Amino acid sequence: MKLLIIAGPPSGGKTAVIRQVIKNLPEGSLPAFLKIDVVHATEDQELAEEFNIPVKKIYSGDICPDHMGILVLDDALRWAESLSRNILIIESAGLCLRCTPYTTYSLGIAVISAISGTNSPLKMAPLLALADVAVVTKTDLVSQAEKEVFRESIRKVVPEIDIVETNAIQGTGLRYLMRRITEHPDIGPDQIKLRGAPPLGVCTVCIGKKEIGWKNHFGVIRPLDMPEPLYRGD
Amino acid sequence: MIKQFTLMVESGKNRFGEQEGFETIEIRSGDTLAIVGPTGSGKSALINDIETLAQGDSITGRRVLINGQEPPESFVREPAFKPIALITQNTRCLADLSVEEFLLMHIRARKPGREDLLEETMNLANTFTGESISLKSRMSGLSGGQTRSIMIADALVIGDTPILLLDEIENAGIFKDRVIQSLQRGNKAVILVTHDPYLALTADRRIVMRRGGVASVIESTGEEQQLIEDLALIEDRLHQIREKLRQGASFSSVSAKVLMAPARQSLQLNRL
Numbered sequence: 001m002k003l004l005i006i007a008g009p010p011s012g013g014k015t016a017v018i019r020q021v022i023k024n025l026p027e028g029s030l031p032a033f034l035k036i037d038v039v040h041a042t043e044d045q046e047l048a049e050e051f052n053i054p055v056k057k058i059y060s061g062d063i064c065p066d067h068m069g070i071l072v073l074d075d076a077l078r079w080a081e082s083l084s085r086n087i088l089i090i091e092s093a094g095l096c097l098r099c100t101p102y103t104t105y106s107l108g109i110a111v112i113s114a115i116s117g118t119n120s121p122l123k124m125a126p127l128l129a130l131a132d133v134a135v136v137t138k139t140d141l142v143s144q145a146e147k148e149v150f151r152e153s154i155r156k157v158v159p160e161i162d163i164v165e166t167n168a169i170q171g172t173g174l175r176y177l178m179r180r181i182t183e184h185p186d187i188g189p190d191q192i193k194l195r196g197a198p199p200l201g202v203c204t205v206c207i208g209k210k211e212i213g214w215k216n217h218f219g220v221i222r223p224l225d226m227p228e229p230l231y232r233g234d
Numbered sequence: 235m236i237k238q239f240t241l242m243v244e245s246g247k248n249r250f251g252e253q254e255g256f257e258t259i260e261i262r263s264g265d266t267l268a269i270v271g272p273t274g275s276g277k278s279a280l281i282n283d284i285e286t287l288a289q290g291d292s293i294t295g296r297r298v299l300i301n302g303q304e305p306p307e308s309f310v311r312e313p314a315f316k317p318i319a320l321i322t323q324n325t326r327c328l329a330d331l332s333v334e335e336f337l338l339m340h341i342r343a344r345k346p347g348r349e350d351l352l353e354e355t356m357n358l359a360n361t362f363t364g365e366s367i368s369l370k371s372r373m374s375g376l377s378g379g380q381t382r383s384i385m386i387a388d389a390l391v392i393g394d395t396p397i398l399l400l401d402e403i404e405n406a407g408i409f410k411d412r413v414i415q416s417l418q419r420g421n422k423a424v425i426l427v428t429h430d431p432y433l434a435l436t437a438d439r440r441i442v443m444r445r446g447g448v449a450s451v452i453e454s455t456g457e458e459q460q461l462i463e464d465l466a467l468i469e470d471r472l473h474q475i476r477e478k479l480r481q482g483a484s485f486s487s488v489s490a491k492v493l494m495a496p497a498r499q500s501l502q503l504n505r506l
Contacts, residue, residue, distance in 0.1 A: 118329045118339075144285065144320040145388050146329050148313040148343045149336060163311070172282065175291045176311070 001080060001187050002087040007066075007101050007127055008111035009120075013137030014091050015043045016168035017111050017177075021089070022051050024171070024178050029087055032080040036060060036069045037093040054083050056224070063220055063229055066092055066099035067205045070194060073103070074213035075224035077187070086186075097124040100196035102131060103212060105187040107180065108195070113138045114150050114165070121154045128154065130195045133162045133180055140167040239263070239300055239317065239396060241423065243284065246296035248276070248447025254294075255450045259441065261423050263396060268434040269427045271443030277427045278323065280443065281399045284425065285320040286310065294447065313343040319393035321385050323401045325378030333376070334369040337388065344392050351391050358416065359387035362408045364480070379408045386413055390420075400426040404433065411473070432465045 004021070008014050022031055033055045035044045044055040056079065060068035069092050080088040092101045102108030110131035112120065115138050121128055128134060134154050139147050151163055162180065166173040197208040203219025214221040218233030241261040245254040261267060269277045279294060287298045287310045300309065300317070308315040329336055337352050345351060352369075360366045362383035367376065376384065382403065389398060398417060403426065404410055414433070417424050428434050440452040478485075 115328050118331050140282065141324070143322045143324050143327065143385050145336075145340050145385055145392075146324075146327055149329055149331070149339045151313065152339045152343045165311075167282075170293050172286050172288070172292050173310075175289065176307075 001077065001085065002181075002184055003077070003103070003106040003187055003192075004087065004089045004109060004181065004184075005092065005102050005106045006090065006109045006111060007092040007131070009097060009113075009116065009124065010093070012111045012113045012116065013135075013168045014111045015046075017109070017135055017137065017166070017174075018043075018089060018091060019047070019050070020166075020168055020171045020174050021177070021181065022047065022053065024174065025087065026182050030085045031087045031089055032056075032083060032085040034058070034072075034076045034088065034090045036065045036072075036091070038065055041093075043091065054080070054085065058222075058224065060093070061229070063222070064099065066101045067203065068222060068229075069101050070205050070212055071214045071217060071221055072224040074192070077192075079224060097127045100126045100130040100194065102195045103192045104190070104195065105185075105192055107184045108132045109135055109177070111135045111137060112154075114142045114147055118150060118153050121150075121157045125157055126196050128161070129158050131158075131161065133164055133177060134158070135168075135174075135177060136163060136165045137168045139165045139173075140170070240302070241284070241397060242299045242302065243280075244297040244299065245448065246283075246290075246292075246294035248294075248445045250445055252445075252447065254296075254447040256448055259439075259448075259451060261397070261425065263423055264421045265423045265439070266418075266437045267423075267425045267439045267441060268437035269425065269441045269443060270429070270434050271449075275443040276446040276448075277443050278401055279446065280441070280448070281320065281401060281425060281427060284397075285318055285399055287318075314346065316344075317395050318397045318399060319389035319395040320399040321382070321389055321401060321403065325381050327373040327376065327381050327384075329373045331373050332369065333367060333371050333373060333384065336373045337384075337392065340388060340392055345394075348392075355384075355387045355391040358391060359383040361412055362386060364409075383408050386416070390416055394420075395422070397423045398425070400424070402427055402429065404428060404430045432462070432469050435462050435465065 006014050006018060025031060031053050033044060033047050033053060035041050035057045038060055041057055044057040048055040058068060058072060069090060077088060108131040110128045112134060114136050136150060147165060154163055164173060164177045192212050194210040204217040209217060214223050220229050221232050222229040243259040245256050247253060269280055271277050283292050283294060283296045284298055287305050288296050289304060290297050309317060337355055338349065341348055341351055356369060363380050367380050367384060403413055426433060434440055435458050438454055442449045442452065
């Protein structure tokens, strides 16, 4: 199974990118989709109807959605596996931008809009710095020079990152992202871990324990199929 | 950067899935092409296909080749190698930077080490615009015409690419004639989307858009020469009146007659 983790600030165009990705996956791909959001999201139903694929949604409520994503990730992989899927696409709500939802084995895709301000790449450093690909959306709304200056700003944060510029509604330029996804290897045998440490906090994800799965954590946790989070530990 | 090139657009499909009205359009150094058509007919989509060097992956399915081949990836993805500059319809720049910071960052992307181009770019931009732009101005605070002037100067000096794409440059109140003069230097291929009759008629070829695709390509045969000359006169009068109005003038019935007299005469002569 392949794992795609897609993160970025709200209204950056993550869902538009995912829609194009699903539409253009190579033959034989069987995607499943997990959406993690705070209080409201409809993308799961939209994608289920449009592409007839299994979807799941989780509301994190009072908990940081990226933490939630980390806790439920191994359950979600098993869920996708049980449905004989070979690619799991996870869309994170991406709010504080300090977390890095990307894990080992995953293809980490940061989605940022070209109209989000020249300095925004600097502000979302870890979310961008630990990604494999930066997808810059809404490039049809800015001039070519502005697009190239924005690219320069991303390069300042991560000199080597693969940058894909697109108008995701139309799908222009996404051939480079599709190639990267197609070439990306399946999940390997070692335990999946986070690439970076989340910021200081109150649960064991927050303090830098990188194992995925609620069984490996204490504090406020949540399995995939439980309606409410629960507290585990002292 | 390549200097000798042929850009070739291979036809795709219009909004209704019908094949476009051409097989290929070849564009060489020094060519000027105008793209005309009603709003929503696919004009901007065509120049966007050219700018992104589409390979059948856009909504139209067109392919754009350079010297008969699929261009190398660096032409599409690395600004420093990109042979195409595009000036879009946007008259706002959202970058949270001063003009100086913006241009220096673009120089780093396009021509690393050529910080000397900054001054030349500013000087050229200020010949296009009525109220001059300073290096310390914020990009987001410039007027539409000032933004457009910066973008055109940036494309000509910092981009300095063999292919230039312009989307409706006439709409921002800048000195159009000076812009056109600057574009014609340097043997560039210039492709412009325009609603301006004079600009459309003076191009070597006109690409006519309809329903999201190219309907036809018209070669200029010289038969339209008289019309171009008439339009040049009218343009000239319009320009004079426009500039006077901008300076706060008002007109009496006599002065209006005098201003329009040469254009009237010429038009009457042609009718005979």
